[in-house]
Amino acid sequence: MKTALITGITGQDGSYLAELLLKKNYVVYGIVRRSSSCNFERISHIQDDIKLIQGDLLDQNSLIEAIEDSKPDEVYNLGAQSFVPTSWNQPVLTGEFTALGVTRLLEAIRLKNKNIRFYQASTSEMFGKVRETPQNEKTSFYPRSPYGVAKTYGHWITVNYRESYGLYSCSGILFNHESPRRGLEFVTRKVTDSVARIKLGLLKELKVGNLEAKRDWGYAGDFVEAMWLMLQQDEPDDYVISTGKAHSVRELIDTAFSHVGLNWQDYVVTDPKFVRPAEVDVLLGDSSKAHEKLKWKPRVKFEELIMMMVDSDIKRHESSAKL
Numbered sequence: 001m002k003t004a005l006i007t008g009i010t011g012q013d014g015s016y017l018a019e020l021l022l023k024k025n026y027v028v029y030g031i032v033r034r035s036s037s038c039n040f041e042r043i044s045h046i047q048d049d050i051k052l053i054q055g056d057l058l059d060q061n062s063l064i065e066a067i068e069d070s071k072p073d074e075v076y077n078l079g080a081q082s083f084v085p086t087s088w089n090q091p092v093l094t095g096e097f098t099a100l101g102v103t104r105l106l107e108a109i110r111l112k113n114k115n116i117r118f119y120q121a122s123t124s125e126m127f128g129k130v131r132e133t134p135q136n137e138k139t140s141f142y143p144r145s146p147y148g149v150a151k152t153y154g155h156w157i158t159v160n161y162r163e164s165y166g167l168y169s170c171s172g173i174l175f176n177h178e179s180p181r182r183g184l185e186f187v188t189r190k191v192t193d194s195v196a197r198i199k200l201g202l203l204k205e206l207k208v209g210n211l212e213a214k215r216d217w218g219y220a221g222d223f224v225e226a227m228w229l230m231l232q233q234d235e236p237d238d239y240v241i242s243t244g245k246a247h248s249v250r251e252l253i254d255t256a257f258s259h260v261g262l263n264w265q266d267y268v269v270t271d272p273k274f275v276r277p278a279e280v281d282v283l284l285g286d287s288s289k290a291h292e293k294l295k296w297k298p299r300v301k302f303e304e305l306i307m308m309m310v311d312s313d314i315k316r317h318e319s320s321a322k323l
Helices: 012-023 061-071 083-089 090-114 148-164 187-199 220-229 249-257 287-295 302-322
Strands: 001-005 025-032 049-055 074-078 118-123 167-172 206-208 239-242 267-270
Touching: 001 012, 001 061, 001 187, 012 025, 012 220, 061 090, 083 090, 083 148, 090 118, 090 148, 118 148, 118 220, 148 167, 167 220, 187 206, 187 249, 187 302, 206 220, 206 249, 220 239, 220 287, 239 287, 249 302, 267 302
Parallel strands: 001 025, 001 074, 025 049, 074 118, 118 167, 167 239, 206 267
Antiparallel strands: none
16 A cells, blocks of 8 residues: 655645545545645545645755655645746745745655655646747746746756656646636636626626637646656656647637526626736647656546536535525
8 A cells, every 4th residue: 555645735636636546545645734724625525534744845844754754655746836926926935835845845755765756746837938839848948937937946856856866756747737626716717617606697797818828728637647647657757748739718718608608708808907927828738758658648628627617616606505
């Protein structure tokens, strides 16, 4: 029976990954930050099956203690300040969590047990102002936000520890992946939640930024399987994980509104305050390497994903209205 330690276990990816590992009979530990208000909503259904320990990516000693207490075979670093707009408002904090937090965790592994296998959550935002389309593992990085810059550091320090200390450390360069558990601040969930409220008469309009930005959107439940597969290989390596299909924010909105029988143009307002200081226009991934070496492929299509999210948000608001 293997043991895994997950940072960011209360987030979207952490909750799906914990579910997957439990099904594979892992002992699952999760690091949670000490705070006066903890949000365990995403893991409430499995909270009795996992073990939560306090720790913080800002605090080296707490990470060393977490490694000592859990004695993991695998560590998945999903914890970060991961909302791109916030990274402009809090660039230093984003760097501490999202960049240096990776180094602290790798150092804890190096000091306590170099046989631990380590997964780093990298991101397509590292490609930023893309140098080629689609993007693969060899595409150069040009991040366009403090978040993208911090993630690029985290990616390269993971490579560095692999090459310098022989750690089994690898990065998954994941393109956008969504689900009903996505935070309300992210554009996909903002759209699906707003569509649900408009349909139920709880909201009159949806304000958005750049309608033409294109992203390669997949389902988080599919993507966490790729994370696990990366740590089961003979040799550590880095992989792009994506669907290989890009859709615009306009398509996202149209799909969501059409699902509930509404015309999006009657409700959507563009607002300049939601436009990024430095825009990333198109992100489109090439996952050929993951298909070949990991035997991984996405299952849920874009339209299915958006409809799943809209249905979930409608159900949630209907349940709240009955309380």
